[in-house]
Amino acid sequence: MRGGSPVATRPEEVFGEDLLTVAARVREGLDAESAASGEALPGRESEATAEAGTGRAAREERAAVLRAGVRGLERLAAGRPDGLDGLAADESFGVQAIVLLEGRPAIPVRDRDFAARPGAWAALEEQRAGIRASVARVGRVEVAGHAELDWLGTGFLVSPFAVMTSRRVAAEFVRADGEGGFTFRPGMGARLDTAEELGAPAADGAFACDVTEVIGIHPDVDLALLRVSPAGGSADLPAPLAVSADAPPDLVGRPVYLIGYPAADGRRDEPAAMRRLFADVYGGKRLQPGRATALLPDGNGGFTMTHDCSTLGGNGGSPVIDLADHRVLGLHVGGRFGSANVAVPLFELAEDPLLERAEVNWV
DSSP states (O other), X not given: OOSXXXXXXXXXXXXXXXXXXXXXXXXXXXXXXXXXTTSSBTTBHHHHHHTXXXXXXXXXXXXXXXXXXXXXXXXXXXXXXXXXXXXXXXXXXXXXXXXXXXXXXXXXXETTEEOOOOGGGGGGGGGHHHHHHHHTTEEEEEEESOSSOSEEEEEEEOSSSEEEEOHHHXXXXXXXXXXXXXXXXTTOEEEEESOOOTXXXXXXXXXXXXXXXXXXXXSSSSOEEEEEEEGGGOOOXXXXXXXXXXXXXXXXXXXEEEEEOOOOOTTTSOHHXXXXXXXXXXXXXXXXXXXXXXXXXXXXXXXXXXXXXXXXXXXXXXXXXXXXXXXXXXXXXXXXXXXXXXXXXXXXXXXXXXXXXXXXOXX
């Protein structure tokens, strides 16, 4: 294979359906888009509304990639023995694009809800209520006083007063206080905004909470806990997400989903692929389903969990949530677009003193 997503080397497993069926569905969406003169993205009218700022050039480029992918799927369905490596370069990339858009999508969230999906992720509809409850408890970590950035990543509520995010997110506005604890960097502050959806007006604070204290940054894993309170006299915080105190016996291959704020990051990701697949629309809340792929020793006596959801830089701090029962299995901390994604398996920390101090909602 010519690089890209390892998921795309097995499209039949990703989709769980005949590749010709997938190809026909994508072609139908492209034809509908063409008939509407580019007013809608392939087969996703409600998502097109969410992505109203998408540039025409990006939409046209993505359509060309998908049409090449349709040709590639049809050739694979005809039984090419050498798989993706036997396709033309544009067809191979197009198949990978369809896998990531259809098999591992990044679905825009609007009004704390999401558009129904055909095919591989039709099962999301059965779990809509649980997913919507999760969406309300995940937010964008925004910062004041930073020289370059106004938001940093993702965080989520894990107790009546605490938000969890990655250490790398918190490090942008937090420093050691010299007494074994942590404090804000001079002139800086932070908050968690659970709105910030694609195409939505600027949040009014009704869905935000202020970071008031640094509970702690974990010494061994990429994890931080922050004390929060409702912003601007708004209502009480939502009940926290349930965090799994034990590993599912069938973790590998288990359907999961992330909620977060994927962002363009030319330092780590693949700009051309990002532009095609995310249509130049970043920073808004998305639902990103996939599967847990492994639980591996981290070399320091602990474990790392991997997954294959489609993620980008702003997903740092996103929860990895079990689709079956909506418990948080892990904290997404990094990876590379179209490749491996790494998460802290939270069930390994069920008796950790820092998480006990934050009164994490273990279930």
